[in-house]
Amino acid sequence: MSLAHDVLETLQRLDVENGVVSAARERELLLRFSNDRMTVADTVEATTLSVFVREGGRKAAITLGETDLSKLEAAVETMVAGLRRHGGGASVPLPKGPFRYAAPAEDPAVDVEEMASMAAAAVEAARSAGAARSAGSFKASVTSLSLCSTAGAEGEALLPEAELSLRSFSPDGSSGHGLAVATDPRRIDAAATGREAGGLARMSMGAAEAKGGRQDAVLLPMVFADLAAEAGSMASAFYVDMGMSFLKGRKGEEVASPLLQLSDDPTIPGCIGTRPFDDEGLPTRRNEIIADGVLSGYLHNSETAQARGAASTANAGLVAPRPFNLTVGGGKGGWEDLAAEMDRGLVVTNAWYLRYQNHAAGEFSVIPRDAVFVVENGELVGAAKGLRISDTLPSLLSSIEALGGDRRWVRWWEVDVPTLSPSVWVRDVSFTRSTM
Amino acid sequence: MRSAMEHALSLGAEYAEARHQSDVSERTVVKNGAPEVSGMESRSGFSLRVLKGGCLAFAAGNGLDAAGLRDLAAKAVRSAEASSALRAGIRMDSSPVCDARDVLAPRTPFADVDPQERTSLLLDAHQRAADAAAAAGCRLAGAFISLGLLTTEKTVVNSDGGRLFSRIPRASLNAFLTVFSPERGAVQRHVSKGSASGWEGVRSWDLEASMADEAATLARVLNEAGPFPAGRRDLVLGPEIIGLVAHESAGHPSEADRLLGREAAQAGETFLSEEGAPRRVGRPLLNVVDDPTLPGSFGRYLYDDECVAARRRYLIRGGEYDELLHDRSSAAAMGVMSNGSSRSLHYGVEPIVRMANTFVEPGDHSLEELLEGVKDGIYMRSFMEWNIDDRRYNQRYVGLECHRIADGELAGLLRSPALEISTPALWSAVDAVGRDLEFSAALCGKGEPMQGIPVWTGGPPVRLRAVAMGGSP
Numbered sequence: 012m013s014l015a016h017d018v019l020e021t022l023q024r025l026d027v028e029n030g031v032v033s034a035a036r037e038r039e040l041l042l043r044f045s046n047d048r049m050t051v052a053d054t055v056e057a058t059t060l061s062v063f064v065r066e067g068g069r070k071a072a073i074t075l076g077e078t079d080l081s082k083l084e085a086a087v088e089t090m091v092a093g094l095r096r097h098g099g100g101a102s103v104p105l106p107k108g109p110f111r112y113a114a115p116a117e118d119p120a121v122d123v124e125e126m127a128s129m130a131a132a133a134v135e136a137a138r139s140a141g142a143a144r145s146a147g148s149f150k151a152s153v154t155s156l157s158l159c160s161t162a163g164a165e166g167e168a169l170l171p172e173a174e175l176s177l178r179s180f181s182p183d184g185s186s187g188h189g190l191a192v193a194t195d196p197r198r199i200d201a202a203a204t205g206r207e208a209g210g211l212a213r214m215s216m217g218a219a220e221a222k223g224g225r226q227d228a229v230l231l232p233m234v235f236a237d238l239a240a241e242a243g244s245m246a247s248a249f250y251v252d253m254g255m256s257f258l259k260g261r262k263g264e265e266v267a268s269p270l271l272q273l274s275d276d277p278t279i280p281g282c283i284g285t286r287p288f289d290d291e292g293l294p295t296r297r298n299e300i301i302a303d304g305v306l307s308g309y310l311h312n313s314e315t316a317q318a319r320g321a322a323s324t325a326n327a328g329l330v331a332p333r334p335f336n337l338t339v340g341g342g343k344g345g346w347e348d349l350a351a352e353m354d355r356g357l358v359v360t361n362a363w364y365l366r367y368q369n370h371a372a373g374e375f376s377v378i379p380r381d382a383v384f385v386v387e388n389g390e391l392v393g394a395a396k397g398l399r400i401s402d403t404l405p406s407l408l409s410s411i412e413a414l415g416g417d418r419r420w421v422r423w424w425e426v427d428v429p430t431l432s433p434s435v436w437v438r439d440v441s442f443t444r445s446t447m
Numbered sequence: 448m449r450s451a452m453e454h455a456l457s458l459g460a461e462y463a464e465a466r467h468q469s470d471v472s473e474r475t476v477v478k479n480g481a482p483e484v485s486g487m488e489s490r491s492g493f494s495l496r497v498l499k500g501g502c503l504a505f506a507a508g509n510g511l512d513a514a515g516l517r518d519l520a521a522k523a524v525r526s527a528e529a530s531s532a533l534r535a536g537i538r539m540d541s542s543p544v545c546d547a548r549d550v551l552a553p554r555t556p557f558a559d560v561d562p563q564e565r566t567s568l569l570l571d572a573h574q575r576a577a578d579a580a581a582a583a584g585c586r587l588a589g590a591f592i593s594l595g596l597l598t599t600e601k602t603v604v605n606s607d608g609g610r611l612f613s614r615i616p617r618a619s620l621n622a623f624l625t626v627f628s629p630e631r632g633a634v635q636r637h638v639s640k641g642s643a644s645g646w647e648g649v650r651s652w653d654l655e656a657s658m659a660d661e662a663a664t665l666a667r668v669l670n671e672a673g674p675f676p677a678g679r680r681d682l683v684l685g686p687e688i689i690g691l692v693a694h695e696s697a698g699h700p701s702e703a704d705r706l707l708g709r710e711a712a713q714a715g716e717t718f719l720s721e722e723g724a725p726r727r728v729g730r731p732l733l734n735v736v737d738d739p740t741l742p743g744s745f746g747r748y749l750y751d752d753e754c755v756a757a758r759r760r761y762l763i764r765g766g767e768y769d770e771l772l773h774d775r776s777s778a779a780a781m782g783v784m785s786n787g788s789s790r791s792l793h794y795g796v797e798p799i800v801r802m803a804n805t806f807v808e809p810g811d812h813s814l815e816e817l818l819e820g821v822k823d824g825i826y827m828r829s830f831m832e833w834n835i836d837d838r839r840y841n842q843r844y845v846g847l848e849c850h851r852i853a854d855g856e857l858a859g860l861l862r863s864p865a866l867e868i869s870t871p872a873l874w875s876a877v878d879a880v881g882r883d884l885e886f887s888a889a890l891c892g893k894g895e896p897m898q899g900i901p902v903w904t905g906g907p908p909v910r911l912r913a914v915a916m917g918g919s920p
Binding site for chain 1: 478483484485486488489504533534623627634709710711715721795869915917
């Protein structure tokens with residue numbers, strides 16, 4: 012805390028109205044592998060100091076990879092002087108502390124030899140399950156975060172994350188993806204992750220080019236988490252104000268199937284998105300975003316909240332509020348049980364590259380990748396490829412037929428907000444494909 | 448740095464490379480016509496990359512003294528040793544390495560431009576956009592305009608004798624505009640600009656006029672665009688779209704690390720590695736290149752992060768896929784020489800194979816000549832939604848500003864026609880290439896951790912014959 016405190020003293024000496032200082036020390040180990048071989052082992056240790064000031068109707072922020080206090084003080088003084096040259100209006104006050112926070116998480120030991128051994132186990136398990144080759148990454152990081160504000164917030168947090176992401180290929184190029192996230196890399200079942208990827212790759216061998224059109228689909232957690240994370244992020248009041256959200260003007264209205272429950276809950280112990288306070292130092296809390304299909308409200312920091320006459324939801328983002336740890340309510344059974352109820356449709360195990368034509372309307376497309384299975388009369392009768400989901404978020408979320416009980420945490424290359432999602436059966440999903 | 452590199456060698460590394468990189472950026476943001484935030488970020492630190500026993504390791508940190516650097520070297524070597532159970536047999540090629548300086552001096556340094564002048568420029572640009580939308584009976588319902596001014600300074604040394612110092616300023620602008628009409632809803636647009644330059648690059652964009660033009664065009668699309676029925680049409684793609692096609696469907700498939708499977712679990716692989724993949728995909732008039740040496744370009748560099756000299760690479764030459772983009776390890780694995788494609792975003796990430804400025808080389812047609820040859824078709828000038836599969840084979844571009852072409856003339860706007868097509872089908876449909884080259888700026892995402900690297904994408908307008916188009920939703 013001392014570095015953050017020292018810089019806070021500079022803000023106080025300058026009589027800054029609203030200032031937040033955070034110091035983050037991050038250490039990360041990342042192992043990347045491809046063709047069953049290690050391609051690189053990364054080790055990064057870095058300290059970052061961030062200062063945010065809101066005063067006179069203006070905002071300024073600096074982020075410095077620097078621990079020399081005299082340099083930090085000089086940078087802060089320059090920032091504040093620049094802000095005061097042009098300011099003039101009123102600023103929204105920061106949440107007034109002090110606050111009590113949940114106890115920091117435990118610091119997991121991270122060892123490169125142990126992680127390399129686990130990566131090798133995952134690769135071997137994938138091979139045993141039928142993979143011809145696998146690629147992926149295994150990373151573990153711990154961020155020690157200190158935060159203090161001119162409004163009296165003062166907290167320390169430990170944010171540990173581990174993620175094993177493994178993609179396996181069968182001899183014909185069909186693929187499957189396995190994913191596991193935890194706060195401690197030793198809690199990851201590397202062999203199970205490898206078996207999942209290898210098994211999906213083997214099951215999807217012989218995938219045939221499929222036709223586009225509307226049909227039912229069971230979207231596995233990696234796919235539905237992508238959609239849920241989009242909806243959760245679009246609940247940020249900042250993006251609503253920007254016109255980058257289909258949730259604009261919909262508070263209190265039905266925006267999804269009554270089956271859908273979507274919350275942000277960074278207070279759940281032991282998740283990679285767990286954190287005791289937001290970027291303004293306010294203690295985090297559980298916020299409903301969509302309850303029984305109805306939009307409960309938006310995610311706020313102190314500034315977006317005041318603009319709407321609301322209270323902060325403890326989702327700061329100093330500029331843009333954001334979700335930290337999303338959860339989708341679950342139902343019953345696994346994806347196989349959902350598929351067994353479908354007369355005809357597809358099972359989509361993974362998707363990526365989601366892009367919008369219109370954020371306000373939620374018009375987008377995203378590309379299924381890895382295993383896609385064809386369902387007829389409740390049975391898996393083959394595998395498909397070459398498809399794209401081209402639809403709208405409001406339509407997909409409103410067409411949920413059932414949710415599985417197979418919730419799992421998803422965070423990977425495509426989904427950057429940790430999201431707990433089940434498999435979800437969605438009616439009449441629009442699939443398109445290249446026709447030449 | 449040198450002693451850290453030598454320490455790694457003394458611990459048994461067969462190759463070592465040390466880099467110090469400083470990225471200092473200032474950002475000015477205007478949201479919905481009001482100053483949002485001004486920011487400064489300084490990211491500076493050291494990295495070491497070592498090869499030991501055919502295993503590659505990378506270590507990075509900041510705030511390090513001499514002892515910290517030696518410790519970093521030891522960590523890198525230990526990581527390489529820990530990888531030996533899955534030894535990949537990685538090695539570097541024998542490309543000549545440079546002992547060079549590459550300093551791009553700005554005509555107007557960023558520091559010479561008062562922060563208030565930057566804010567005023569964005570506020571004026573916003574106002575011009577709002578006025579343009581209002582003049583068309585619409586409203587600028589949302590506008591986010593962000594100006595970034597970045598200076599990157601790198602020092603690289605490697606155990607093969609390479610030494611490089613570079614300093615490159617880059618200016619970039621990202622805007623997101625929403626134009627709204629109560630009767631017709633909203634249309635939206637991302638705008639990106641970028642150059643390797645000082646403030647003179649920003650001035651050259653004429654932001655006020657540019658934002659006004661963008662908003663006016665969005666209002667026209669909103670007011671005038673009519674539905675488009677699906678079907679086969681001739682299609683003229685403007686520079687913004689063909690530039691993205693060049694990047695996605697010539698550049699990415701030609702990255703050697705994808706072909707070797709290194710990105711398989713993240714950005715993906717390439718259809719070019721598949722058995723029977725076509726090499727010839729277009730007519731002899733089609734050439735797609737990647738060139739890091741373009742003066743003023745957003746992706747400009749003269750030497751890559753492995754100290755290899757950059758040069759123009761022909762990705763598609765005369766209608767055939769030709770050269771791959773290589774760093775020294777991919778080149779060694781494939782028995783060729785690096786062509787200087789190794790780039791890293793900041794000190795904390797490893798250098799990997801990247802594009803720089805990817806574009807379709809100009810031909811000899813004016814836009815009017817391209818249009819003249821179309822009886823019933825579409826001129827797609829800009830886009831919003833796009834994506835492409837991880838083999839870079841199936842892609843989709845949904846048009847934003849799209850004109851119907853009737854008997855060689857522009858004949859009204861069309862709403863959101865979609866081009867969804869395979870890479871060989873797209874390139875093979877090109878029958879004429881325009882002469883007027885234009886570029887767009889982008890940040891290309893790849894790697895783990897994700898690295899969004901500055902690039903230009905570009906080309907002249909090109910004409911495609913009889914492609915299947917999806918209709919308006």
